[in-house]
Amino acid sequence: MDLLEYQGKQLLARHGVPVPSGKPATTVDEAVAVAEEIGYPCVVKAQVQIGGRGKLGGIKVAASRAEVEEHAGNILGMDIKGLTVHEVWIEEASDIASEYYASIVFDRSAKSSLVMLSTKGGMDIEAVADEDPDAIAHLHVDPLLGFQDFHGRRLAFDAGVDADVIRPIGDMLAKLYETYLEEEALLIEVNPLIITNDREIKALDAKVTLDGNALYRHPENAELTDPSAEDPQEKMAKERGLTYVKLDGNIGILGNGAGLVMSTLDVVAQAGGAPANFLDAGGGSKAEAITSAVEVILSDSKVTAVLFNIFGGITRCDEVAKGLIEAFATINPTVPFVVRLDGTNDVAGRELLAEADLPNVHTVATMLEAAEKVVELAG
Amino acid sequence: MSVLVGTDTKLVVSGITGREGTFHTLNNQAYGTNVVAGVTPGKGGQNVEGIPVFDTLHKAVEETGANTAMIFVPPRFAADSILEAEDAGIELIIAITEGIPAHDELRVYNHIKANGRSRLIGPNCPGILSPGKANVGIIPASFFREGQVGVVSRSGTLTYQIGNELAQRGFGNSSIVGIGGDPVPGSNFIDIIELFENDPQTELIVMSGEIGGDAEEQAAEYIRDHVTKPVIGYIAGFTAPPGKQMGHAGAIVSGSKGTAAAKAEALEACGVQVGRTPTAVADIAAEILGA
Numbered sequence: 001m002d003l004l005e006y007q008g009k010q011l012l013a014r015h016g017v018p019v020p021s022g023k024p025a026t027t028v029d030e031a032v033a034v035a036e037e038i039g040y041p042c043v044v045k046a047q048v049q050i051g052g053r054g055k056l057g058g059i060k061v062a063a064s065r066a067e068v069e070e071h072a073g074n075i076l077g078m079d080i081k082g083l084t085v086h087e088v089w090i091e092e093a094s095d096i097a098s099e100y101y102a103s104i105v106f107d108r109s110a111k112s113s114l115v116m117l118s119t120k121g122g123m124d125i126e127a128v129a130d131e132d133p134d135a136i137a138h139l140h141v142d143p144l145l146g147f148q149d150f151h152g153r154r155l156a157f158d159a160g161v162d163a164d165v166i167r168p169i170g171d172m173l174a175k176l177y178e179t180y181l182e183e184e185a186l187l188i189e190v191n192p193l194i195i196t197n198d199r200e201i202k203a204l205d206a207k208v209t210l211d212g213n214a215l216y217r218h219p220e221n222a223e224l225t226d227p228s229a230e231d232p233q234e235k236m237a238k239e240r241g242l243t244y245v246k247l248d249g250n251i252g253i254l255g256n257g258a259g260l261v262m263s264t265l266d267v268v269a270q271a272g273g274a275p276a277n278f279l280d281a282g283g284g285s286k287a288e289a290i291t292s293a294v295e296v297i298l299s300d301s302k303v304t305a306v307l308f309n310i311f312g313g314i315t316r317c318d319e320v321a322k323g324l325i326e327a328f329a330t331i332n333p334t335v336p337f338v339v340r341l342d343g344t345n346d347v348a349g350r351e352l353l354a355e356a357d358l359p360n361v362h363t364v365a366t367m368l369e370a371a372e373k374v375v376e377l378a379g
Numbered sequence: 380m381s382v383l384v385g386t387d388t389k390l391v392v393s394g395i396t397g398r399e400g401t402f403h404t405l406n407n408q409a410y411g412t413n414v415v416a417g418v419t420p421g422k423g424g425q426n427v428e429g430i431p432v433f434d435t436l437h438k439a440v441e442e443t444g445a446n447t448a449m450i451f452v453p454p455r456f457a458a459d460s461i462l463e464a465e466d467a468g469i470e471l472i473i474a475i476t477e478g479i480p481a482h483d484e485l486r487v488y489n490h491i492k493a494n495g496r497s498r499l500i501g502p503n504c505p506g507i508l509s510p511g512k513a514n515v516g517i518i519p520a521s522f523f524r525e526g527q528v529g530v531v532s533r534s535g536t537l538t539y540q541i542g543n544e545l546a547q548r549g550f551g552n553s554s555i556v557g558i559g560g561d562p563v564p565g566s567n568f569i570d571i572i573e574l575f576e577n578d579p580q581t582e583l584i585v586m587s588g589e590i591g592g593d594a595e596e597q598a599a600e601y602i603r604d605h606v607t608k609p610v611i612g613y614i615a616g617f618t619a620p621p622g623k624q625m626g627h628a629g630a631i632v633s634g635s636k637g638t639a640a641a642k643a644e645a646l647e648a649c650g651v652q653v654g655r656t657p658t659a660v661a662d663i664a665a666e667i668l669g670a
Contacts, residue, residue, distance in 0.1 A: 108592050112485070211482065214482065258627040259626075260540055313519045
């Protein structure tokens with residue numbers, strides 16, 4: 001789960017990481033009220049989860065009330081790489097002596113946590129990594145040991161930070177690690193981490209990804225939402241407990257098990273089709289879950305045909321068939337369905353479908369045939 | 380022969396008294412797996428269809444000599460249950476549970492590795508089936524028979540699909556190992572491919588990967604340097620958009636890293652034939668094994 005900049009900053013602030021003071025706003029009036037409270041100059045920042053906001057006009061400095069009105073008015077509702085800005089973050093402007101970079105990454109490959117520090121902050125770190133890899137100091141922290149003072153010292157010296165901030169930078173990294181561990185984050189990236197003219201250190205930006213599987217231990221984090229990233233179908237699926245990802249095409253897909261569904265999308269694409277979604281009905285799905293999933297798929301008006309690809313293990317094919325029959329009884333779909341049922345109770349499932357004789361439902365024997373058929377029907 | 384589970388398996392099930400736990404334990408037993416014990420704290424002394432239930436894994440091991448544990452408890456208790464099994468001296472721990480927090484997995488992985496006495500398979504995996512010998516987990520065993528193809532996969536249902544395509548061409552399996560779809564699996568492709576390489580029954584290895592991480596890339600180099608048996612690869616997720624988690628916690632393309640195309644290329648560069656569909660995997664298997 002990716003957080004917006006201000007949500008990430010508020011999380012960091014709770015763990016003692018200094019951030020510029022600010023508040024979010026969803027209207028121009030709110031933005032002005034916040035700016036009046038904070039004082040001028042202040043910065044108006046679009047809250048969308050996309051890199052390069054600044055270059056696209058999503059970050060503006062305002063020296064007066066009139067400028068806040070102007071910038072907030074322009075930025076709210078702005079489209080940034082396909083995302084609509086619903087919120088801005090107004091914060092005090094910071095004077096900047098140096099821009100550093102700091103991050104902690106859950107390194108699944110090394111089975112460890114990777115901490116990075118660089119004095120080349122404020123720019124695309126992947127570009128720095130390509131052009132000047134030595135400019136990024138990095139080390140792995142043993143999860144059984146945790147972040148030690150020497151880790152911070154070593155990173156600060158290796159990165160070549162200004163001598164007077166060696167210790168404060170180490171303390172800052174320790175606080176970032178504490179946030180990472182206690183909030184169960186998979187990524188914390190501060191770019192830039194600034195040194196002010198008064199030699200204070202502050203997180204000027206924050207990119208935080210939290211572990212969705214750990215949210216039950218962090219109910220306050222579970223409530224953080226990003227209105228700009230919320231697609232109506234994805235929201236509907238989430239409320240129904242379905243694993244759904246919206247895609248660009250017109251062929252609705254339902255399968256059981258993440259790997260099989262991913263594979264189904266690929267096979268449909270190879271057959272010349274464009275999948276409209278990823279939907280994993282999950283193991284052991286009952287008829288109601290299938291009906292509910294069909295509703296989500298068909299709520300996307302682009303969908304012109306639907307493919308069911310089921311290989312039943314714990315999922316029983318007769319339950320899937322019942323769910324589809326129920327969906328036809330309640331929502332009466334008008335698009336064609338292609339259904340492939342294999343695995344547990346497949347014969348019973350196919351018999352149920354044959355008896356029901358649903359309009360425009362085509363039963364096929366294999367995954368490949370199913371993909372070809374649905375592409376043909378989708379048009 | 381087969382790998383990891385077989386006729387020597389003495390299984391203890393953590394979470395045996397739960398609805399799913401009971402159902403799959405009895406399924407495994409009906410298949411012929413030697414299920415010696417179950418564990419549910421507070422229910423020691425009871426039994427599930429004659430299988431004795433103990434309060435702790437230590438007691439279960441002491442009383443029954445269990446050497447393999449299946450973890451079937453909910454995510455918030457699963458990491459603890461895995462650590463308990465390791466502490467009780469279980470050699471092979473198979474964690475079916477999906478949804479364990481990543482930081483828990485990281486601690487568990489590093490602890491088990493540091494002690495070096497247990498092997499963890501999963502979490503978030505369908506288990507292991509050695510056809511004709513033992514089934515530990517939720518793999519629908521009736522679709523598979525004994526044979527010469529070893530399968531290792533990050534996905535459950537995709538494994539059934541590939542296994543079924545192989546079965547339709549007359550090929551059976553030595554063992555089918557689900558390593559799971561989480562970011563920090565206890566065992567990886569390399570660990571299982573090494574076992575298949577040394578297993579006399581296995582003549583061909585199929586590895587089924589997916590987007591996210593670099594386990595497939597690491598396996599590719601290992602295969603090039605250490606494996607003499609033919610290996611066929613499959614990768615799911617060519618159509619997955621970056622930054623979106625495709626069902627499995629570990630199935631996510633981060634920036635330009637972890638794409639299906641990069642993984643397929645890495646495997647092919649190391650001499651592994653990659654099937655673009657599950658059917659193509661079976662076609663390649665038929666060519667290699669000559670059927």
